[in-house]
Amino acid sequence: MREADSYPASLQHSNTPALLCTHHVSRITHHASRFTLDQVEADVRKLSPPEQAQLRGWLEDLHEDRLELADSFKAEIEAGKKDISGMSRSESDRILAEVFPDES
Helix, strand or coil, rough: HHHHHHHHHHCCCCCCHHHHHHHHHHHHHHCHHHHHHHHHHHHHCCHHHHHHHHHHHHHHHHHHHHHHHHHHHHHHHHHHHHHHHCCHHHHHHHHHHHHHHHHH
């Protein structure tokens, strides 16, 4: 079977390269979890400078989103510290013993 025969019928005789490209991206995305970091790095090197800039922007957004999550987690930690500071020593010791039973 020719590779083109594996395309959906709507794409087999299409003169629209964008649709073919979308089909390939879909197939690549489906198998992306099998790629190694080395393969991804090699593919990134093949991108044009504007495509690399677009990828860099996406990665920066991803990193920023993770930092925001970290900031919200930090806020929860601070709120927990305030809760603990209002507890008596015996109450906080009891909670710590429940959370870390092997360390008492």
